[in-house]
């Protein structure tokens with residue numbers, strides 16, 4: 001019997017995700033780039049997807065596994081017709097390390113007063129300010145999962161005081177861990193730089209709002225707390241961020257994600273002097289790495305092993 005086919009349902013970025021990449025690593029399996037004709041949907045056992053249209057996956061009656069080609073599954077979870085089969089998300093070192101780079105870059109940028117220094121350079125102003133050590137700042141990471149843990153590890157090595165907030169209790173050496181709604185307030189009160197690496201779920205939508213920013217520590221050398229969001233745009237209330245930057249509740253923000261992407265040219269974030277923005281590229285996925293990850297998981301499953309990084313649909317991540 002021939003092996004179940006792998007269908008690729010990829011919207012936006014198909015150039016990067018050529019079927020040849022998957023054919024190279026799934027040599028004895030048919031790989032079908034959708035939309036396609038001349039195949040029986042009943043032959044498709046696996047789907048590798050990026051932003052499939054709602055209802056698109058329901059076309060395969062014998063689907064066994066859905067592989068999301070990114071870490072966040074919020075777009076898929078919004079599809080009520082999503083087949084009830086295991087949904088696997090990406091968790092690979094390559095992506096994890098790219099996100100670590102982004103977080104470390106932006107924490108260091110605020111810690112080392114880069115916004116002030118660049119403005120000084122632009123106006124040819126030689127006016128160094130006192131520079132405190134890393135140990136003077138508390139970085140709080142919301143989401144101590146695959147990405148948050150790696151960033152915490154490196155920030156700790158640099159010398160920052162690091163804390164993390166998760167849904168369930170965690171223990172991480174050298175990281176002060178807080179969990180659930182009871183842990184949120186003490187976590188915020190000791191945080192100078194807030195890093196959001198949360199998944200978007202019903203519980204986390206709009207969590208980054210004025211009420212939360214107002215509870216961050218205000219007595220660090222930074223003067224006012226800083227927000228770094230590389231999770232998802234819908235985690236943040238953008239009107240609140242702008243108002244809090246303007247009234248000093250927040251000192252600065254690094255934003256990689258937005259409620260509307262691409263960010264419209266009319267957005268005040270583009271030109272805001274206290275905002276460092278990037279176009280949702282904090283951690284791109286490497287297609288070679290991810291296609292190998294999918295092929296390895298399929299081989300593992302067909303050899304009687306278990307799938308890794310299966311999404312818990314009840315939790316939503």
Ligand SMILES: NC(=O)c1ccc[n+]([C@@H]2O[C@H](COP(=O)([O-])OP(=O)(O)OC[C@H]3O[C@@H](n4cnc5c(N)ncnc54)[C@H](OP(=O)(O)O)[C@@H]3O)[C@@H](O)[C@H]2O)c1
Pocket residue numbers: 071072073090091099142143144145146147148165166167168169170180197198199200201203204230231232256257280281282283284317
């Ligand atoms: N900007 C980019 O380029 C980019 C790239 C990749 C990923 N992302 C985003 O990053 C997110 C995180 O990825 P990941 O691989 O680290 O995910 P993960 O391993 O699933 O970790 C998620 C973390 O968030 C915590 N969490 C979830 N819901 C919570 C809640 N209601 N309250 C408190 N903590 C909660 C989890 O708590 P537990 O530990 O208790 O489960 C876990 O620690 C993705 O979902 C995606 O949206 C962005």
